[in-house]
Amino acid sequence: MALSWCLCLAMALFSGPGTIYALAPENEVTLHPTTWLSENRVTPVHLPKGHTRRLYFTLKKKADLLSVTVSPCAVPIEWSLAVRTLKDKPPKKAHWSSKKSMPEVWWRGSGREVRIYTYTGNAVDTYTGPANAPASIYILRLKSNEQDTQVSAYLHEGPGPSGAFPELPSDPRVHTLGVGMTSVTLNWAPSSSIAVKDGHRPHREYCVLVNHKHNYRNLCAAHEGIRKEIQSMQKRQRRDKQSKEIVWATSKDWWWRQPNALKDHESSTTDKFEDTGCVCRDIESVCTVSDLLPNTQYYFDVFIVDRVNGTSVAYTGTFARTHEEARSAITSLREGQVKWVTLSWEASSLQGDQFLFKPRGWQQNGLLTLHTCNGTSKVKVSVSSKGQTLTSQEVGHQLAQIWLHGAPSYLIQLQALIPGSSSTIPKGDSKKSKFCLKMQASSAYHRRAMPVFPTTLQIKSFNKLRTCNSITLAWMGTEERSLYCIYRRQIPLDSKHTSTDRCVDPESRPADERVFCKYFQELDPRRAVTTAVVGQLEPGMLYVFDVYLMRRWGLPIKYHSKTVRTRSEC
Template sequence: LKMSWFWLYLPLHLLMAPCLCHSIKAPTTSSQQSFKTDLFNFYHSLILADGKETTIHLLKDIPKRYYFVLEEGRVLVPFSITVTPCDVPIEWSILVYKSPPAKATPGDHNTQEVSKSQKASSMVSTIFNYKGNSVETYMGMSSHSALYLLEFLSTERDTHITVYLTTDTTSRHLYPELPMDPRIDVIGIGHTTVTLTWKHSPSVLQHRDSIQYCLLVNEKHNYKSLCAAETAIRSSGMKLPPTLALSLSPYLLEPQQVMILSNSELSIINKVSSGEVRQVCMGTKNTYTVPNLSPSTQYYFDVFIVNLLTNASAAYTGTFARTLEEPEPKVTELKDGKVVHVVLDGKKQKFYSLQYQARHKKIHFTFQLCRGQMRVHITRNGKTVASENLSGLRYFSLKGKLLDTYLVQLRSTEESNSSVKVQASPHFHKPLFPLLPESLKIKSFSKLRTCRSVTIAWLGTQEESKYCVYRKRIEEDQVWRELQSADRCSGPESRHKSEKVLCKYFYDLNLQRAVTTETIKGLEAGTLYLFDVYLFGPSGIPVRYHSKAVKTRKKC
């Protein structure tokens, strides 16, 4: 740049207010080069770079000034300045200093000094000022004989901002472009989901490989820039994922804090004292359904269009939505000894509540998980006494007072169907379900397999019980589906009569010897069979062992 006029004029205005109180005589020709060098070395950091985003840290109530001059030799130069507050509202302004006339005519020395001061004062003007926390861009045309000063001030607390100056208005911009309508539309609201859509950025259509959308979800408020979102999350004590730590590159995360969902989609969820903050980047998709939200909760949604090459971003106009209230679950009364079969579809109905009023001090709850995954939560007079995921057969023995009220809440933990059988009884010595062995697994013996028979074994108990064995011929590609869809609460009444192999009674007072075996004959060679064992207790209600798939030998 040819800025000889700048070095002569800068000492006069470098730290001056809009109105000058006195004048400074310009250096002589002999000392001009040395003066320019010293001045550049001292004020080098205050010159705003062209075409580069600059991060500026501001101290409370202390103004900070940056300068820039534009290329000489052109009458008018277009330029733009974009300022992004990263936290609290700030004040910033642009002042322009016009260069003085080339030379004063000879005359009285005092008259020349007064004339200089008056001219200098009249050549300073404020062309733009702003106060707030929104991203603001000023666009203008510059004369080659003008010096610009940017002044920034934070009156609330220490903060930082980013500033981007460019004079190249024809080439690709640093910031991605927003559409003409930058609003986010809410097109669907559920109990735990919100579906959003927004218009495509022109940058996505032009540079699909280097542009992506990122969505920020929180329960506090909207953010006007990705820079502001970073600051808010970091100040809450959370660490930022790399995709969110864009404009402040020194703050990077450990890679294990990012959970990859697919090649173009990642998500991170962080818990903070104020609630949950999520960031999801979904490539160039402009419709997204936010899952796993809490019912009856207001959420704020912000979409940022991010340039992956420059790490610069632009913010859509944020929106908010409140999820629907969760309908009150129907409460069913539990009666002594009566079994209630609860079925949840995992989508329309995920919760079920049962209430029981104790007529004895000691109460026994029994849960038999039939299908799927389910969690149980038991409260006594409003206080939690048990909470865990169910598996197989589970007993809870609770001691309280007469007329205590127990509330049993069941929740499906997967989207497929789940079911469970529930019983409450004060008489544990007469349980509805049979005494169970240590394991409900069925074992097969590979060495005892033949082309026509299979030998299986299972554990028994110290209580004499009835065991019935069933078999079913299946294809190899059906094994996983059969095991997943099996209803562990269903009894032999659901089986075809032809599948029944035998029934036997068995027990042993020595648990180490409470094992029984059975050889099933009359099978076909090279065929896969599914074997089931049902255990019947005194009440007649069966418990199904885990199914076992065994294939007979093809050649013997």
């Protein structure tokens, strides 16, 4: 048998061109596996990457119109519709009742193929057009160039809509009615495809999907996104079995509820999707999505789902960012923290700023230090505990210290006072209506007595001891042993600004401006005077000198700046 087959093949190859033509006519092509597209039924098609899938169909003799709907999934595809019409009538021997032999009839017969429609993208698209001659076969070609994907195709014959797909309104957009800190309210134009007839529940409904990534063009892409998210969660669960809280936070990125959706994962993932009561809303076209995270961007999609036909259409989605979490009116003041507070004389800010301080240790004592940075600014400081006011006083340009004791926590309220005797709020430049205040609270200071201030913060220089390269300074100290640091900076001779901002900390000044630091203590306050000789200066130059009283607790005390010019000739 095998030998006779080989002899016949050899005779066909060497018998000449005429025999080859008889075996394989020029209009004969290798046929692909024939897949027929049925009418009024959703046909799922798997598209391998880079391969073209073909679906064939013919129309009834009385059909004058046709429509073909193709619904891609998560990636863009290319699809086209072509028609091949026979010039001559098919031979009578053709078995018209057998659809398996019909493609061979069209390819063996004389005819021409015309491409009538082409589309590239990832949105649901429909071609509608007149029917060709009865002796025609239609070819639907589908191709995915990015990755393997799924596609659904639907054929409808005759005029009017098919009824299998829901219809979108003239305005197919999702609108945002309101945005809150943890909720967003959406609405959309109702679809004529959703209506209650004879009191029966419709088989079509609106379904809302919320996620953190992007909007989806169709329901299949949304399913694919959820499937990948579930797989990602399962991988994380396998890597770390103790990460249940992380997985729960990730699963909250998705929430919806659709019947018969994700059947393969229904038992394991149903409880992981949050039920907000605002998904698949039947005929309601208003939805409030709640339980969202503050200050987070979300994407919202609305689908019309046909549960009977298994079809759906998507509105044009929207996105919104929830509002930031409301900040507490009371700010926590940490131990030893230097807090810069900006106060305003504006009417909206006259109610004051509030801070909460909790001392460390069982003694429940602390020291509150305040210092305004503007010479004419005043602030009212009120300290209370458990609703009872402990102290209330005004703080001006002098550094103020308030002793805190006898309470586990202290509520500190700062209220800007309008400068001058007038009760009106200053107008004009907004910057002039604001001033800065430095504040620090420390529970390390445990003495009952308040820290001692110098009797004056003036710095004195001695003209007789002034030379071309040095000057001598003197200032008042205290009976407590404290550290004093001297700073200098050279300024132009014609400079009008010779003082240093009293709110500038020593740590914020350049290191080359510091001259030296010294300890000093004198038990007699009347004799608590210390001096310092500052050398290595340039002749005839103008210098600004600053002295800081550095303490273990509270803010450093800055003396008033002193401007001195060295001698030009010595």
